[in-house]
Amino acid sequence: MDDGLEELRRLTATIRESEARRTHIVGRLRGERAASWDEIGQACGMTRQGATRRWSRSLHAASFGSVAGAYHRGRPTYPVSAVEWVVPRGARRVLDLGAGTGKFTELLTAAGLTVVAVEPSAEMRSRITVDAEILAGTGERVPLPDHSVDAIVCAQAWHWVDPARAVPEMARVLRPGGTLSLVWNVRDHAEPWVAALDDVLRRHTRDEIDTEPVLGEPFGPPERTEIRWRHVLSRAALLDMVQSRSYVIVLPADERRDLLADVTELLDRQGFGAEIVLPYVTRCSRFHALR
Structure with a gap:
């Protein structure tokens, strides 16, 4: 045997x-x-x-x-109220899963939490500059011991994991009764020009991200909230945001160039100058471990 x-x-x-x-x-x-x-x-x-x-x-x-540089320059941060909602008041050690370039990591450390940032891309990890433990890993394989964190936050990354493997892994590293929170920044289509921008971008992808997932056991039912806010950025940063989308990165160079030209034309039609106000909805889901 x-x-x-x-x-x-x-x-x-x-x-x-x-x-x-x-x-x-x-x-x-x-x-x-x-x-x-x-x-x-x-x-x-x-x-x-x-x-x-x-x-x-x-x-x-x-x-x-x-495109780690463009990602860091173009992707928005998150509202501080999102941190207050997704991390329980008594939590001390938090796992930032799929930390990217540290957008959410910065907010967690600023809140006085001890943070472990786990991110598979070395280029993205190199952009994290705050005081956190930074590790290579994925949602399916987290390099932490059992029951070692009070809470897990996964901002803008859960749609990249395999839930069948990641959910048990989250339960493994959480302490009993811990919390797993999933966060997405979504452009607010209620603004007409933002809807027009998304029409341009959707010519190149049919993917729709599920921002209201259900995890099942060993987690309880989801609690959800939405936070509306406005992100101020430069025109160059908005183009960086577009270039950092995964479906744009993998486009042939000529198609990517045409797409950026279409976005620039849209901004010109809207009369935007150097500064742009881009409305977002931050969608948060919170799950409590049952055991």
Whole structure:
């Protein structure tokens, strides 16, 4: 029995290594425009749909490192009231999962919390400058001991994880009764020019992010709130925000150039100068661990 288990462990390690290598090759082929999804699917014994389902999301998630600077300059911060709502009053040690360049990390440390920032991209991690423990990791594999944090916050990143694997991992690192909070900044489409901006951006993606997920056990039912606020940024920062979207990063250079030209034309039509006020809705979901 022990020999069989050891053989299974070795085989699992080999499969993981091979899968990581395969993902790397797929990423290189797509990044260099050297193969279509049809060709990749055929090489892997899959359909085109199967190949895109298997790798498209992970490649988009991995693309952020190449634009870490634009991401940090263009992405908005979050309202301080969001921090007050998502982190329980008695929490002391908080995990910022998918920390990116540290937008939410900065607010957590400013609130006097001890913060562990976990982010898979080395380029993104290098932009985090606040006093926090900074670790490489993902929602499916968090490099922390069991029951080691009072709360977890995942801002603008939960849609990149596999919930089937991430939910048990969150429960593992949380202390009993701890809280997992998910946060998204969403542009407020009630503003006509923002709706027009999103029409331009949606020409290049059909993805709709679920900002009201249900996790299930071992977490209780969700509590939700929305916070409306306005983010002031420069025209250059708004274009950085557009360039930092995953679906824009992976566009061919000519399509990306055309998209940015369309956004610039929209800003010109609106008569925006150097400063732009962009309305946001911050959507927060809070889940309490049942055990």
